[in-house]
Amino acid sequence: MAGMDIAVTGLGLVTPGGIGVGPSWAAVCDGRPTAALDPVLANNPVRISCRVPGFDAETLLSARRAHRLDRFVQFALVAAHEAVADAGLDPTTWDGARVGVVLGCADGGPGTVEDQHDVLRERGADQVSPLLLPMQLPNMLAGQTAIEFGATGPNLVVATACASGATAIGMARDLLALGRCDVVLAGGSEAMITPLVMAGFAQMGALSRREDDPASASRPFDADRDGFVAGEGAGILVMERVVDARARGAHVHGRIIGFGATADAHHMTSPHPDGAGIEAAVRAALADAGADPDDVQHVNAHGTSTPLNDLAEARMIRRTLQGDPLVTSTKGVTGHLLGAAGAVEAAFTLLSVEHEIVPPIAGLCIPDGRIDVKLAQSATSMPIDLALSNSCGFGGQNTALAIAPA
DSSP states (O other): OTTOOEEEEEEEEEETTEESHHHHHHHHHHTOOOOEEOGGGTTSSOOEEBOOTTOOHHHHHOHHHHHTSOHHHHHHHHHHHHHHHHHTOOTTTSOGGGEEEEEEOSSSOHHHHHHHHHHHHHHOGGGSOTTHHHHHOTTHHHHHHHHHHTOOSOEEEEOOGGGHHHHHHHHHHHHHHTTSOSEEEEEEEEOOOSHHHHHHHHHHTOBOOOTTSGGGSOOTTBTTOOOBOBBOEEEEEEEEEHHHHHHTTOOOOEEEEEEEEEEOOSOSSSOOTTOHHHHHHHHHHHHHHTOOGGGOOEEEOOOOSOHHHHHHHHHHHHHHOTTOOEEEOTHHHHOBOGGGHHHHHHHHHHHHHHHTEEOOOTTOSSBOTTOOSEEOSSOEEOOOSOEEEEEEETTTEEEEEEEEOO
């Protein structure tokens, strides 16, 4: 299984940069921040978020369908429709038993839970919606996607906190390499910007409090960074074996050629100060790809804009990757999409490789003097033969994906 190249033939994105791959990719290439004051968080300690603009689920999915789905599933279905169409596949004709779904999320549907808890307190238990559980359970992300596309193969939801979307892509790669599926819809989706969840992050001290200038609040690797900005959205990839994709004449955006996953076993929320866990994941992904550390030319870093994460990850990159790769973090534009972040950033890395452009780090004004890596301070055109997309999550969970051109 090691060394198995998996093609990505379809991409779908719903991000704070826009609905669809085109608007999302344009936003990150332009370095256009999306953070703003959020009316939903008006009574919270921190009121900044990165929202998907103009998302109308009733128009995109139909009113009846939308009303029975939590926002995190709505995002995923819209992104998956774009990805399947991009791949040139027809779900009405494919063999559903050979199509898998592996998606990641950190929390399921907290918006539905909070709404129905209000109903319970204000109107009584007999008024709670019978759709509460079908809407909020994390597994419904994959379950509803399978229903939408007639995918009756392996159906999984992965929860590795903010590494979930990337871990799902790695697990999908393994299913294809093992021959258990011929096509897998993989990625992640998240809709956690609710008063309760954001209050929890704020009380932890994890969020930026730059409310006087929200647009510059997410500033990965900057000397004056003070926390992350929460975002929402989804990224879905259609994945196939390279030989199958080429046999049907599919356009290939790029290849997932390596996957590594590790645990810090260090702390419930803080990363290992030396970046030992993410280093191990990077080395595992490179070994899986049959590549050397100095082969890496570009890294889409986890880069959350938090003081601890950015420093530990940058020191790991300097220590581990000797080829001086150009490093970006697209969270400067999108904020931190939590369980969807790894999937969206893998898609951006594939687009970087395909279009030979590294997006800038939005919000980066003065790089942290302790960080000794090459940071993308402007959009940079360059051929990329090997890139990494790094993801980390609470609990010390780490995933690295090695990505190469078609």
